[in-house]
Amino acid sequence: MKLKKVQIHNWNGKKFEFAPKKLVYVFHENGYGKSSLLNALRYGISGSLPKGAEIRDCAVELTEAETGLDIYRERVAGNTTCKIGGPDGNRMAEKQLNAKVSEITGVSPSNLQVISSSDIFAHMKPDEFLALLLEYLPEEFTFQDILSYMPALTDEQSTILEQYLCPDGFPFGIYALDVCRDALTDTRKAKKATVKQNEAQISVIKCEPVARTLEEVEADRYDLEAQDRMYADNSARLKEYEIAKKKRDDQEALIKKCEDWLLVHSVKEPDPETLKACRAELAKLDQSKSAALTTRATAETTLKSLRATLTNLESTVCPISKQLTCTTDKTTVKDEISKAVATQEAALKKAEEEIVAATARIKELNDQILAEEKQAKAYNNVRLTQEKVKTLKDTLPVLPVKPVAAGKTDIAERRKALEAEKQNILNGVMKSRMEAMNRKLTDEIAQYTVLIDALAEKGPVKQGIVKHYVEDFESVCNAHAEHSNGYQISFKLDNGIKVYASTPASKEPVYYMGLSSGEKIIVTFLVIDMLNSLTGMRMAFIDNLEQLDRQTLEYVHKTITSKEFLEGYDHVFVCGVNNHDVMEVFNDKTGVTRV
Structure with missing residues (x-):
């Protein structure tokens, strides 16, 4: 700048x-x-x-x-x-x-x-100084470079590391090691959590030693279900038989009832011509009686009139004027009227006799007709009952062969026992699988732990890389120290990087904090000069x-x-x-x- x-x-x-x-x-x-x-x-x-x-x-x-x-x-x-x-x-x-x-x-x-600031450098902790130098290590490493620091890795461990560190095969910086270690740590944590979860589940899985295989138990369960289905089919057939049997019994009971009724109610078939003749005679009698009734009425009316006339003929009062006296001879008229009265009285008597005779005969005919109709009705009931009996006999249900009742008393218990045996086997299989999974996970956790430890700050990878490049840092520092009359810088790995220096006063390397103030000035100058050359x-x-x-x-x-x-x-x-x-x-x- x-x-x-x-x-x-x-x-x-x-x-x-x-x-x-x-x-x-x-x-x-x-x-x-x-x-x-x-x-x-x-x-x-x-x-x-x-x-x-x-x-x-x-x-x-x-x-x-x-x-x-x-x-x-x-x-x-x-x-x-x-x-x-x-x-x-x-x-x-x-x-x-x-x-x-x-x-x-x-x-x-x-x-x-x-x-x-030399003051800030003077107060840096070893891990802080290491972190500073790590920023200026070469930016590119290959997967083989990292493997060279871990020669004891197994093929399985190498495969795991390559998946996390170099999945795409490209070179990477040193901080990719931290990212890789964090990812490995997260995966290991997840695997440990799975192991712990599996252990919790294993602890609650109940299973006893098994005497048979799951296939054998399933075969028994299949046979039992077949028996259960057979029982169900047999029960259905038995129920169908019982329904048909009841229907037939009910129909036979009805037939017997009808036959018993027929025995009690035996009736001769009526002659339809007798009933026809009675009805024809009854019709004629009705007409004769009606004519006699008319004749009687006419005779009674005529007699009444004739008798009134006779009474009037006996009177001497003139029919024209009551003040006059009739003196006419009425003997001949009386005789004629008397004969007419006799004739009418004979006709009335005859009509009444005919009416009485007709009424009596009508009653007889009505009684006979009623008897004939009753007999016809009774005969018709018998005939219908006979036809009903015939129909019932013709339609009697045909009974199937009665199935033999099968017992089911132990199917539920056997099924329950087989289910329990199956579950016990499955529990054992699950427990074995989870235990096998945990063994595999535990082995994988051990592999991951080896890799995590190898990539740790004090692990062989970073220590190897740092140790390799620390020599370059030392050489840069000591390039100017060659003319410093006895100063020689050395970096030692100890929870980071500690700066040591040989001085004119001490040929043995002395830790920075143990140097005099003047010696610290020179050492600080050499280190910061090296940092300047790294950072530009x-x-x-x-x-x-x-x-x-x-x-x-x-x-x-x-x-x-x-x-x-x-x-x-x-x-x-x-x-x-x-x-x-x-x-x-x-x-x-x-x-x-x-x-």
Whole structure:
């Protein structure tokens, strides 16, 4: 990242404004603001603030030379405001601004903080430093590369690993190992859950030792069902027989009843001519009686008239005038009228005799007709009953052969016993299958565990890869350490990567935290120089040079002013107290910006 201009306003009360060259020397007495300048630069680049520092009411503006990007960060009341284009530029979120800086530098925002701050590096834990270096391992590995770190894998394990790590066959980055391990872990977790679930089910499956196969039990069940169907068919036939038998019995009972009735109600067939003659005679008598009744009525009327006339003939009163006396001789008339009366009386008597005789005969005929009709009706009932008997006999139901009743007392019990036996066999099969499944799953879990352990942070794969590439990182660090008069960097795997260094004072490697302050400055410089070469940051910060001895000062000066070193950087900021040795060694006259 090449800076065109740096402007720092009121950082711990200090103000700086300059156009940095490749080398920037800041050598002043204590309290001048050397560390403030470096902290402000780091803040402007990465947004990182010194740990525990109260920074407020200040601003940092950096102008990038090649892109013209004007970065502006301002601290007001403990909050940062980010802008593009200076104090009057456009506001944006700090995350967005950091992303723009990362685009220019090619370094992630979190790594910008590390590379730009020796203090952050000094406090990094071994696992954090390892994570940082892992980002810069080669981006491509093949499946065979990974297998080379796990020579003891079985074919089954290799097949599983290939499915998760390299399903498409393309090369992959080291972080694919973490993705693969997570996927393997999830699958193992699911398999363990299945095993646990199966064990819970197995514990509740009840089964006893079996004496027969499922096929044998099914054969018995089939035979039993056949017997049950036969019983059902037999029961249906028996029911049909019983229905037909009842119908026949009822019909035979009705026949007997009719025959018994016929025995009691035997009737001779009537002569239809007798009934016809009676009715013909009755018709004639009705006519004769009617004529006699007419004759009697006429005779009675005539007698009444004749008798009245006789009575009148006996009177002497003139029929013309009652004041006159009739003297006419009426003997002849009386005789004639008397004869007429006698004739009519004889006719009346005869008519009455005829009426009485006819009435008596009519009654006899009616009684005879009634008797004939009753006999005909009775005879008709007999005839109908005889026909009914004949029909009933002709239509008697034919009984089928009566089936023999079959017993069913033990079918239900046998079926229940066979079902229980079948279920016991099935339970045993299920239990065996689940136990076999669990054995298979347990074996698979063991295979997955081997792979998960192999891909763990301390597993052979990552340890092997890191160990291989750590040597490259060491060689980069030690390329400049060759002229450091006794400094040699070594990286050791121990819950991450720990930085050790051999120094002029100790030929045996000493852990970074055990180095003196001056030794830490050199080691930090060498490590951050290595990180710069990996990331392409092209910016270094060296502080507290006054803590170095003269010989080390000369080594640092010789290194940072060499053409080879400067070609890898856009800016190197060097700070220290302006003591005699510092000023005498760093007395460059050209190509340097002094602040």
